[in-house]
Structures are given as structure tokens and as C-alpha cells.
Amino acid sequence: MPSEISDEALDFLLARAGLSLSNAQKAELKGIYAGIAQMAERVRKPRGRMAEPALTYGFAEEDLP
Amino acid sequence: MTGQIPTIAEAARQIAAKRLSPVELTRACLDRVHKLDNQLHAFIRLTEERALAEARAAERAIMADGPSGPLHGIPIGLKDIVDTKGIPTTCQSKILAGNVPGADAACAEKLAAAGTVLIGKTTTHEFADGGPSFDLPWPPARNPWNTDHFTAGSSSGTGAGVAAGLILGGIGTDTGGSIRGPAALCGIAGIKPTYGLVSRAGVAPAAFTLDHIGPMAWTAEDCALMLQALAGHDPRDPASASRPVPDYSALIGGGIKGLKIGVIHHFHEVDYQVSAGTRRGIDDAIATFRDLGAEVREVKLSPLQDWMACGSLISMVERAAAYEEWARTRLGDFGERVRSRLMLGALVSGVDYVQALRRRRELRAELQAAMAGLDVVLTAAQPSEAPKIDTLPKWDVFETPSFTMPFNVAGYPAISVCSGFGAGGLPLAIQLIGKPFQEPTVLRIADAFEKAADFRSKRPAMIAALAPA
Numbered sequence: 001m002p003s004e005i006s007d008e009a010l011d012f013l014l015a016r017a018g019l020s021l022s023n024a025q026k027a028e029l030k031g032i033y034a035g036i037a038q039m040a041e042r043v044r045k046p047r048g049r050m051a052e053p054a055l056t057y058g059f060a061e062e063d064l065p
Numbered sequence: 066m067t068g069q070i071p072t073i074a075e076a077a078r079q080i081a082a083k084r085l086s087p088v089e090l091t092r093a094c095l096d097r098v099h100k101l102d103n104q105l106h107a108f109i110r111l112t113e114e115r116a117l118a119e120a121r122a123a124e125r126a127i128m129a130d131g132p133s134g135p136l137h138g139i140p141i142g143l144k145d146i147v148d149t150k151g152i153p154t155t156c157q158s159k160i161l162a163g164n165v166p167g168a169d170a171a172c173a174e175k176l177a178a179a180g181t182v183l184i185g186k187t188t189t190h191e192f193a194d195g196g197p198s199f200d201l202p203w204p205p206a207r208n209p210w211n212t213d214h215f216t217a218g219s220s221s222g223t224g225a226g227v228a229a230g231l232i233l234g235g236i237g238t239d240t241g242g243s244i245r246g247p248a249a250l251c252g253i254a255g256i257k258p259t260y261g262l263v264s265r266a267g268v269a270p271a272a273f274t275l276d277h278i279g280p281m282a283w284t285a286e287d288c289a290l291m292l293q294a295l296a297g298h299d300p301r302d303p304a305s306a307s308r309p310v311p312d313y314s315a316l317i318g319g320g321i322k323g324l325k326i327g328v329i330h331h332f333h334e335v336d337y338q339v340s341a342g343t344r345r346g347i348d349d350a351i352a353t354f355r356d357l358g359a360e361v362r363e364v365k366l367s368p369l370q371d372w373m374a375c376g377s378l379i380s381m382v383e384r385a386a387a388y389e390e391w392a393r394t395r396l397g398d399f400g401e402r403v404r405s406r407l408m409l410g411a412l413v414s415g416v417d418y419v420q421a422l423r424r425r426r427e428l429r430a431e432l433q434a435a436m437a438g439l440d441v442v443l444t445a446a447q448p449s450e451a452p453k454i455d456t457l458p459k460w461d462v463f464e465t466p467s468f469t470m471p472f473n474v475a476g477y478p479a480i481s482v483c484s485g486f487g488a489g490g491l492p493l494a495i496q497l498i499g500k501p502f503q504e505p506t507v508l509r510i511a512d513a514f515e516k517a518a519d520f521r522s523k524r525p526a527m528i529a530a531l532a533p534a
Contacts, residue, residue, distance in 0.1 A: 005412070017385070017411035018393035029408055035463030036381075036409065039374035040417045043424040053422030 001041055003034040069093075069531075070230035070524065073287040077135035080127060087127065087138025091120035091182050094140040098184065098231045100531055104212050106204045107226035109145045111185040112152060116140065119182040126180075135290045137180030142226050142235035144219075145186040146193050148267040149173050156269050157201055158191045159398045160391055170267025171299050172236055172278050179294040184232050188222030193238055193271045194384065195402030196221065197454055207454065208251060209525040210491045214451040217246030219271075223281045224251035230528055234282035234291050240271040241376055242446075242469025244279050245481035245496060249446035252483045252492030252520075254511065255281040256288045257469075259501045260476030261306035263292075264299030272383035273304075275376060275473040284521055285482055285511035289313040292504060308502060316509035322358030324440045324510060326351075326497075329364050333445035336369035337466050340449035342487030347445060350484045350495045353517050354443075359510075364435050364442050372428060372471035377462055378413055378421040379474075385410020402459060429475045433500075440506050441497045444468055446481040450491035468496060478504050482511045483520045492520075 005013075010030060014021055021029070071079065071090075079085035095113060102108055123138035132138065143149060146156045148166035150173075155161045169177065177183070188206040190196030196218045197205035206221035208214040209229040216224050220237030224247025227235055237244035239257040248255025256279050263278040270276055280291030293314065298307045328351060333339045339347075351361055366372075385392065385407055391399070392407045399407065436442060445468045458464055472479040479498040487493050495514075499507035515521055 010412075013411045014408075018389070019396060019408060019411055021396075021408065025405075025408065028405070029412065032409075032460050032463055033412060035460070036378075036412050039378050040413070040420070042371050042374035043378060043417070043421045045424065045427065047423065047427070051423050051426070053419055053426060 001037045003037045005030060005033045069528065071233070072283050073135065073139050073233045073290050074284070076139060076233060077132070077290070080138050081132050083128070087120040087123040087182065088117070090138065091116050091140050091184070094184055094231055097229065097528070097531065101229055101527060102231060104207060104527070105209055105225045105229055106188055106206050107222040107229065107231055108142065108185040109155065109157060109188050109203050109222065110153060112183050116182050116184050123180055123182065133180050134294070136176065136294055139181050139234065140184045140232050141176060141181045142184050142187040142223055142232040143173055144189050144223055144236050144238060146189055146238060146269040147173050147236055149186065152186065154186065156192045157189045157203055158400070159202055160395060162202060166267070168267065171264035171301060172268065172295055175294050176236070187226055187235055190219035190221065191400045191403045192269060192388070193219040193240060193243055195400070195406050197457065198400040198402050201400045205454065208451050208491070209527055210252060210451070211489070213453055214491060215250060215454045215457060217250040217447065217451065219243040220247045220281060224248060224253060224255070227251070227253045227281055227283060228525060230524065234280055234287055237279055237281045238268060238271070239277045239279060239473065240275045241380060241473050242467050244277070244281055245446050245469045245479060248281055248481040249494030250451040250492065253281060253283055254285045254288050254480060254482045254515070255279065256292065256480040256504065256507065257472065257478065258292060258296065258504055259306070259478045261304045262502065262504070263295045264302040264305050266299055266301035270387045272380040273387070274383060275380055277473065284515055285480060285508050286314065286317050288480065289317055289508045311505055313505055313508055316505045317512045319509055320357070321354070321510050321513045323360070325360045325362065325438060326354055326510070327362050327364035327435065327439045327442040329366055329442055329444040331365060332369045332468060337448060339445045340487070343445055343447065343449055343493055346484035346493035347495055350443070350514060350518070353514060357513055357517055362439070364439070366431055366435055367428060369466045369468070369471070371424070372474055373466040375421050375424045375428060376470040376474045378417055379425070381406070381409040382413050382418045405459060425474050432475050432477065436500055441499050441510055444496055446494040446496035450487040450489050450493060472498050477501060478507050480507050480511045482515055484518065485520055
């Protein structure tokens with residue numbers, strides 16, 4: 001995942017999200033984008049395609065003592 | 066009594082013995098509110114008339130039939146993201162400045178049913194995120210140990226209010242540490258229960274799959290008393306767990322000889338190096354646990370930054386989803402910090418979010434395996450004593466990993482308790498994490514530590530300086 005985002009890509013994502021930001025706010029987001037890119041890399045680990053995400057609530061029996 | 070201010074357990078015993086009047090207790094809390102809250106800003110709204118009416122009603126009932134339980138007549142506060150029927154609930158935001166809910170949140174309802182006295186709605190970071198902010202309709206809470214310093218958040222008012230004795234306990238909410246952070250920096254106890262144990266119905270969401278509701282009080286024993294009233298299945302909360310509610314005080318005072326404690330040294334020594342004072346507080350706590358007969362072992366998990374990345378990505382997206390409509394139509398009405406956090410959701414893709422959810426399952430399995438044969442694990446609650454309130458970076462989420470977020474990611478119960486005081490005279494804390502639904506064990510160990518370490522006899526100096534009520 002690239003650690004920088006172009007003006008065009010940022011404008012596309014913000015438009016899709018329905019957010020109207022000032023140029024200063026956009027510049028701020030560009031400045032911290034690398035932090036999000038690093039986080040996104042950290043959650044990508046070698047795993048098979050069958051690895052399902054966590055349940056959003058409840059605990060399986062194996063979680064319980 | 067602990068100085069001028071009783072714990073909930075002490076007050077309950079005195080009330081049951083008819084040696085303490087709920088009206089006197091409530092008046093003493095309100096007196097401290099009037100003398101101190103102009104410096105602390107722990108409350109966004111006082112409910113003084115209601116509090117006195119509830120205290121009088123409690124007194125009448127207790128005189129006639131005895132207390133209905135240990136919370137009968139106990140003054141509390143509710144974080145202002147908790148709906149209260151007929152009382153404005155603003156989430157500390159201009160967006161909800163005129164909001165008056167038509168019904169109580171589940172936790173408010175349960176505490177009222179237990180006979181508590183509502184002193185008021187406590188200060189929060191806007192929508193439980195982003196603070197401390199100085200551009201909101203209300204000021205941020207200040208730390209009672211030194212009002213130039215931060216309380217941590219987002220349950221900032223409840224933390225400050227309990228520490229200063231404005232209330233004996235209160236409600237916090239915790240999406241990445243918002244109960245345990247203020248508990249740590251304000252020198253009190255606060256437990257984030259297992260995900261699903263306490264109903265979130267009627268509480269403004271921050272991030273659906275990370276949100277928890279829990280008690281904050283002066284001691285772990287008090288947290289147990291409050292949790293007893295709060296726990297239990299609620300069909301109004303889709304994540305509510307359907308399990309029997311145990312006696313959370315049953316193991317209190319039982320000692321911890323032979324219990325097994327794992328220490329995640331690398332979280333606070335390698336992945337992020339905590340301050341020397343915090344490190345000393347943790348090491349001293351470990352020595353105390355050994356003295357009490359517990360067995361202490363080392364535990365290794367994935368780096369703290371992996372847990373933080375997982376929780377942060379989930380939080381950014383779920384928050385943006387929850388507040389999408391207002392972000393699109395009223396973005397300028399949020400304070401700067403929350404406005405900025407809401408923008409982040411646009412930069413995280415759907416695939417990033419699902420990868421974070423998949424990573425969460427892996428991390429939770431890792432914690433489960435690491436805790437096999439252990440009763441709790443221990444790490445830091447905060448990286449240092451409370452920093453000055455005006456020095457906090459806006460984008461701290463990318464700078465300082467959270468020691469509390471891993472256990473929101475996992476959904477495991479975790480408590481913060483005071484572990485001493487640093488060079489600046491501000492509280493230090495440790496965090497103890499238990500297995501799912503094993504709050505009685507977490508509270509037992511936390512209580513044993515508090516009683517052995519004896520940091521509960523010291524209150525902020527601003528209280529000692531007060532003239533007797």
C-alpha cells in the first residue's frame with residue numbers, strides 16, 4: 001500500500017464519503033496518510049482465504065474457561 | 066472512612082447501620098461540587114434538585130425497610146453520552162446541544178433501580194472521542210491532582226469527579242481505553258467489562274464492536290458493587306451476552322495466594338517505553354503480587370503496534386459509519402478533533418476494515434492461548450503520569466500506541482488501578498486483564514493489590530484544603 005496519496009485520489013475518496021473539506025484540512029489528511037497506510041499494512045498477515053473475521057459479538061466456547 | 070470521603074462500600078455499611086444519612090452524603094458531595102467544580106469542570110450539568118429528592122426518598126425507604134442494596138443512597142454521575150430521560154444529553158457536542166432523551170439508557174435505568182442518587186451528567190470528550198477540546202460549548206475536565214494536567218478521556222468528568230469526591234462512583238464508556246485511561250491518570254479504579262456484559266442500549270456509539278460500558282470508582286471493591294447492578298442480558302443491545310450474572314464481590318478479600326499472573330513486559334518495555342515512574346510502579350506492583358503469594362510469569366504477544374493498528378482501523382471506520390450523516394451535513398458543527406477523526410474513515414478501504422477484523426480474530430486467539438494457565442495478565446495502563454492538558458498532539462493515535470486498546474480488540478475484561486505516584490505527584494497505574502466473563506477474579510486481584518499497596522488513603526490536595534462542610 002503506498003504511503004502517500006495523490007490530490008486526485010484524496011479528492012475521490014472524500015467525494016465518495018460525502019465530505020467537503022477545506023484545502024488546509026485536505027493537506028492535513030495527506031500529512032497523516034502514511035500513518036493509516038502503516039496500520040493497514042500491519043493488519044495484513046499471511047493467512048489463507050478461509051480465515052474469517054472475528055465475530056462482532058459473543059464468545060465461542062473455546063474462549064471460555 | 067477514607068479521609069473525608071467514604072468509598073461506596075464504606076458508605077453502604079454506614080447507611081445500613083443508620084450512621085450515615087444519604088441526604089448528608091449527597092449534600093457533602095454537592096458541597097464539594099460547588100467548591101471545586103469551577104476548577105475541575107467534571108460536570109456538564111448538575112441535577113441537584115433531583116439528587117436531593119432521590120436522597121430524601123432513599124433515606125425514607127431505608128429508615129422504614131433498610132437499604133435495598135449497597136448502592137441505595139449512593140451519589141453517582143453519568144457520562145454525558147448516556148441517555149437520561151428528561152435530562153439533556155449532549156455528548157459534549159454542539160450537534161446535540163438541545164437533545165433531551167425520552168428514555169433512560171439501560172445503565173442509567175439499572176443504577177436508578179439500585180437506588181443511586183444522580184448528582185449530574187459528567188464531562189466527556191465530544192462523542193467520546195478526540196479530546197481534550199477547547200472549541201466545544203463546554204470546557205474539558207481537569208485533573209484534580211493538578212488542574213494544569215489532563216484527566217485522559219473520554220470519561221474525563223467521571224474520572225475527575227470520583228477522584229475529587231464529587232461522586233462516589235460513575236459510569237464510563239471505553240472504546241480504546243476511555244474508562245481505564247481516566248481511571249489511571251486520576252488515580253481511581255475503572256473496569257472495562259467483557260464485551261457484551263453491560264448493555265450499551267441508550268448510550269451514544271463510538272465504534273460498535275469496540276464499545277463497552279463500565280463503572281469507575283475509588284476502589285476495585287466499589288467497581289464490583291456497581292458492576293453487580295449493571296451486568297446482565299438486555300435484548301435492546303444486539304451484542305448483549307446471555308449469561309448468568311455471578312456475585313462480583315464474592316472473591317473480594319479472598320487473597321491471591323497461588324493465583325497466576327502473566328506480565329506482558331514487551332508492551333511497556335520494548336514496544337513503547339513507558340516513563341521511569343510508570344515502569345517503577347509496575348515493577349513494584351509485581352513485587353507486591355509476589356509478596357501476596359501469586360506466581361508471576363512472562364507473557365509474549367504480538368507487538369503493541371499490531372493491536373493498535375487493528376483497533377484503530379476498526380474504530381475509524383465504525384465511527385465514520387455511525388456519524389456519516391452528520392459528517393456529511395454538519396461537519397463544521399463538530400469540534401476540530403472529532404471532525405478530524407471523522408475524516409479518517411474516508412481513507413480506510415472496505416478491504417482494510419475486513420483485514421483488521423480478520424486480524425482481530427487472530428490476535429484474540431493469541432491472547433487466549435497466552436492466558437492458558439493464567440488468571441490475569443498485567444501491563445501498563447498509561448505511558449506516564451498525566452501530561453499537561455495543553456500539550457496533547459491532535460494525531461496522538463499515530464504517535465503513541467495505546468496500552469488499553471488491545472483489550473477492546475479482544476473484548477476481554479480489564480481494570481486500571483492506582484499503583485503509586487510519580488515524581489510530579491500525579492497518579493500511576495497498572496492494568497490487569499482477565500479472561501472473558503472472569504470479572505470476579507480480576508476484581509479480586511485488583512482489590513488485593515489496592516489493600517496491600519495502600520495507595521487508597523491519599524486524595525488530591527485540593528480536597529484537604531477545603532473547609533469542613
